[in-house]
Amino acid sequence: MVVQLRTAPQQPGGMSEGSQPKVEANILVLGAEKVGKSALTVRFLTRRFIGEYGDIESVYTHNVMVGGRDVCFSIWDSTCPQAAELQGWVSEKQLRWADGFVVVYSICDRSSFHLAHQQLQRIRQLKRRGSSEKAPVILVGNKRDLQHRRAVSSEEGRLLALSTNSGFFEISAAETYHGALVVFHELLDLVRDSRSSGKKAVGIRSIVRSMSAVFGRRRTE
Numbered sequence: 001m002v003v004q005l006r007t008a009p010q011q012p013g014g015m016s017e018g019s020q021p022k023v024e025a026n027i028l029v030l031g032a033e034k035v036g037k038s039a040l041t042v043r044f045l046t047r048r049f050i051g052e053y054g055d056i057e058s059v060y061t062h063n064v065m066v067g068g069r070d071v072c073f074s075i076w077d078s079t080c081p082q083a084a085e086l087q088g089w090v091s092e093k094q095l096r097w098a099d100g101f102v103v104v105y106s107i108c109d110r111s112s113f114h115l116a117h118q119q120l121q122r123i124r125q126l127k128r129r130g131s132s133e134k135a136p137v138i139l140v141g142n143k144r145d146l147q148h149r150r151a152v153s154s155e156e157g158r159l160l161a162l163s164t165n166s167g168f169f170e171i172s173a174a175e176t177y178h179g180a181l182v183v184f185h186e187l188l189d190l191v192r193d194s195r196s197s198g199k200k201a202v203g204i205r206s207i208v209r210s211m212s213a214v215f216g217r218r219r220t221e
């Protein structure tokens with residue numbers, strides 16, 4: 001079951017105050033069990049770290065101003081399947097729903113890093129509908145405050161992000177709000193970039209289509 005939660009009242013209509021269209025972004029938060037997916041999400045939504053979180057899968061709707069633009073985030077805080085053979089799995093439904101992905105591992109848990117790798121590969125296999133662009137992804141190494149229990153080096157995280165064309169941050173959802181903020185804002189930038197390059201590609205495709213339609217017609221005349 002996925003619960004829908006709203007953290008701030010939504011404005012009616014799709015336009016923000018300055019008559020700029022509202023930006024909407026569906027963000028899927030993935031990762032192994034207990035890596036801090038909910039802690040990261042709740043930190044971003046409320047600025048708070050509450051320590052213990054339920055294991056109910058939730059989609060939060062959150063309206064916020066980013067760089068003067070009205071943004072509506074829908075954030076799906078997913079749960080990791082219990083069965084070992086399903087753990088790297090990301091469903092078709094999730095992949096199609098999301099405009100961008102946050103893949104979280106714990107720097108203290110090497111198996112969560114392996115799982116993050118599998119999930120990144122699965123996301124990368126997806127050819128996005130209507131776009132040749134890669135899906136925007138941020139890889140997050142969480143629990144940076146637990147340096148004495150570190151099992152995954154920053155370098156390994158950075159290399160994995162580089163090899164999968166993802167952004168990368170190490171953060172502590174427990175210690176600061178800033179890390180969570182940067183993750184979601186950076187991902188929003190990537191989503192917007194990918195949409196505008198998608199539009200350019202569609203624009204070029206439609207020019208090519210019109211030209212071939214014209215030439216095609218001439219050939220048959």
Ligand SMILES: Nc1nc2c(ncn2[C@@H]2O[C@H](COP(=O)(O)OP(=O)(O)OP(=O)(O)O)[C@@H](O)[C@H]2O)c(=O)[nH]1
Nearest residue numbers: 033034035036037038039051053055143172173174
């Ligand atoms: N020290 C430390 N603990 C953290 C941090 N983030 C989360 N935790 C703790 O890690 C545990 C799991 O956090 P959750 O946010 O519930 O993790 P999750 O990935 O959503 O868990 P599931 O949905 O049950 O898989 C909790 O006890 C949190 O308090 C962090 O940055 N540092």
